[in-house]
Amino acid sequence: MKSLQMQSCVHDNATIECALFEVEIPAPGDMEVMVKIEASPINPSDLGLMFGAADVSSIRASERNGHPSIVLDVPEPAMRMMSTRIGDWLPVGNEAAGTVVEAGSSEAAQALLGKRVALFGGEMYAEYRTVSAFQCIPLSESATPEQGASSFVNPMTALGFVETMKMEGHKAIIHTAAASNLGQMLNRICLADGVPLVNIVRSPEQAALLREQGAEHVVDSSAPDFAEALTEAVKATGATLAFDAIGGGKLGNAILMAMEAAAVERMPVWSRYGSDEFKQLYVYGALDLAPTTLNRGYGFAWAIGGWLLTPFMAKAGREIVESMQRRVVSELTTTFASHYSDRLTLAESVAPEAGQRYGVRKTGQKALIVF
Numbered sequence: 001m002k003s004l005q006m007q008s009c010v011h012d013n014a015t016i017e018c019a020l021f022e023v024e025i026p027a028p029g030d031m032e033v034m035v036k037i038e039a040s041p042i043n044p045s046d047l048g049l050m051f052g053a054a055d056v057s058s059i060r061a062s063e064r065n066g067h068p069s070i071v072l073d074v075p076e077p078a079m080r081m082m083s084t085r086i087g088d089w090l091p092v093g094n095e096a097a098g099t100v101v102e103a104g105s106s107e108a109a110q111a112l113l114g115k116r117v118a119l120f121g122g123e124m125y126a127e128y129r130t131v132s133a134f135q136c137i138p139l140s141e142s143a144t145p146e147q148g149a150s151s152f153v154n155p156m157t158a159l160g161f162v163e164t165m166k167m168e169g170h171k172a173i174i175h176t177a178a179a180s181n182l183g184q185m186l187n188r189i190c191l192a193d194g195v196p197l198v199n200i201v202r203s204p205e206q207a208a209l210l211r212e213q214g215a216e217h218v219v220d221s222s223a224p225d226f227a228e229a230l231t232e233a234v235k236a237t238g239a240t241l242a243f244d245a246i247g248g249g250k251l252g253n254a255i256l257m258a259m260e261a262a263a264v265e266r267m268p269v270w271s272r273y274g275s276d277e278f279k280q281l282y283v284y285g286a287l288d289l290a291p292t293t294l295n296r297g298y299g300f301a302w303a304i305g306g307w308l309l310t311p312f313m314a315k316a317g318r319e320i321v322e323s324m325q326r327r328v329v330s331e332l333t334t335t336f337a338s339h340y341s342d343r344l345t346l347a348e349s350v351a352p353e354a355g356q357r358y359g360v361r362k363t364g365q366k367a368l369i370v371f
Contacts, residue, residue, distance in 0.1 A: 001025045001034075004067075004346060006092045006125035008050050010074065010085040016054045017062065018092070018350050019069035025128045030104040033112050033133055038145035040096035040124045041338065042349070042358050042367040043153050044245075044285060049092050052085075053078030053289050056359040059352045070350050078289070093124030093369075097139065097148030101128075108133040116143060118151040125346060125369060137325050143332055149368060150181070150338035153309070155328040156321075157284070158186040158336075160312045161243050162195060163320060168280065172196035172239035174255055176246050177287060178218070179206035179363045181338055183245075187215050188335045196237035200230070200251070206363055221251060231258040235265065242281045243307060248288030252281050252304065253295055260298035274299020282307035287361055342367040 003025045008018050028034050042050075054072035062069045074082065096119055103113040117136040123129055139148045165173055175186055178199035190197040191214050198217045201207050207218045217233040219226060233239075240263075242255045256279055263275035279302040283292065294304070313321050328336050341364055344354055349369050358367035 001027075001128060003126050003128040005123065005127075006050075006346065006350065007089040008092050009087065009089045010052065010079075010082050012086050014074050014076065014079050015071050016052055016074050016082075017064070017069055017071045018050050018355075019062075019064040019089075020067040020346065020350060021065060021089070023126070025126075026130050028102050028104040028109065028130050030106045031109055031133055032104045032130055033100045033109050033117075033136060034102035034128060034130045035096075035098040035117060035119055035136070036101045036128055037096045037098040037124060037126060037371050038116075039098075039149035039371065040093050040369045041150045041153075041340070042369065043094060043150075044287070044361055045153065046092055046094055047359060047361065048286065049090060051355075051359055052082050056356060059355045059359065061352050068347060068350050070352055070355050072355075091123035091126070093126065094122060095120045095150065095152040096124035096129070097143075097145045097151070098129075098371075100136070104133070106133065112136055112138060115139075116141075116145070116148060118148045120152040125349070127346070127371060137329060139329060139332070143329075145370070146340070146368060147332055147337070151328050151332055151336060154182040154185055154338065155336040156313075156324055157309050158182055158189055159324045159327065160307075160309055160316070161186060162189055162193065163316055163324070164282075164307070164312065165195070165241055167316070168241065170239070170241035170280070172198070172237035172241070174198040174200065174234065174239045174242035176200045176242070176244045176251060176255075177202070177285065178215075179209050180245070181366055184210070184213060185336055187213060191215075192335065196239065198230070198233045198237055198239050200255075209363075221254075227254060227258070230254060231261045234258045235262040238262070240277060240279050244281060244283045245285030246288045247283050247286040248290035248292055250293045251288075252283065252292055256281055256294070256298045256302055256304075260302075263299075274301070276301050278302065280305075284308065338366065339364075340366050340368040343370050344368070345370060
């Protein structure tokens with residue numbers, strides 16, 4: 001079966017292109033299903049593949065294979081980072097919702113035939129997708145494609161943060177870019193589960209948004225007293241674990257400094273080596289592409305690393321992951337509700353005016369591709 005699919009490629013002339021291709025969709029194997037895609041969101045992780053570090057203001061129309069495409073200029077430093085992608089057309093789209101139209105012979109696959117499912121695994125900006133039955137989450141009969149489309153990346157990531165906290169023995173969380181769709185979900189989870197959460201935002205408007213949703217600890221990084229306010233929030237919560245969507249710049253350093261300041265106050269005896277209370281910073285996004293700057297002024301009991309959903313799921317194990325999935329389905333229209341600023345067809349998504357809107361990563365900007 002033929003399917004229209006979006007792919008992205010970095011060219012050697014310092015451009016990146018998103019184009020539509022007609023591809024062959026394989027028939028399902030024994031443990032697989034074919035899904036007719038009905039809706040798929042454009043997440044920041046998808047934009048990373050679509051546009052990389054390209055200059056969104058340079059976006060312009062082009063054409064490939066008789067279909068529209070968009071082309072963007074890539075700055076020289078970013079070209080060096082993406083050099084391994086030159087010439088490779090990569091399918092786009094991390095998650096989607098749709099209806100299973102064909103199923104393999106296994107019991108797990110047959111049980112999904114005719115049902116609406118959420119699915120993940122890449123290549124979702126397409127009319128059809130064949131995946132393993134275990135990459136699908138059956139949705140309730142009342143769930144719409146729009147509701148189910150974003151039921152994997154953000155919800156499972158937010159739940160994954162809380163599970164990581166439990167697995168690693170922390171008792172509170174710090175989260176940056178906290179007014180995002182994902183951040184609002186995490187706030188709702190933590191309020192429901194009694195998990196102390198420090199929300200870091202970038203404007204007074206974002207702070208007001210979260211406070212209206214019941215957030216107790218909200219700190220504005222644009223405020224002149226940010227460092228002091230962050231330290232007080234960390235003292236109040238005892239947070240020693242942070243998830244950073246920004247990545248570049250000095251914010252991660254400020255978080256570790258605040259953790260250390262709070263830990264030092266809890267020390268019974270002063271030490272020139274700082275506190276021995278372990279502090280963990282995970283970077284899971286790259287809203288700022290600048291280098292991460294650390295001054296290492298927080299003793300020696302700290303670590304910084306990357307956090308990605310799929311390795312977490314492998315580490316957490318099937319029982320925990322399935323429990324997370326059941327919660328997502330049961331709270332799809334409440335805790336894990338997503339909101340979209342734009343709705344586009346697949347053809348419209350490769351128009352310059354659309355790319356200029358959804359390509360700007362800001363609070364409240366989230367596009368949905370509908371089929």
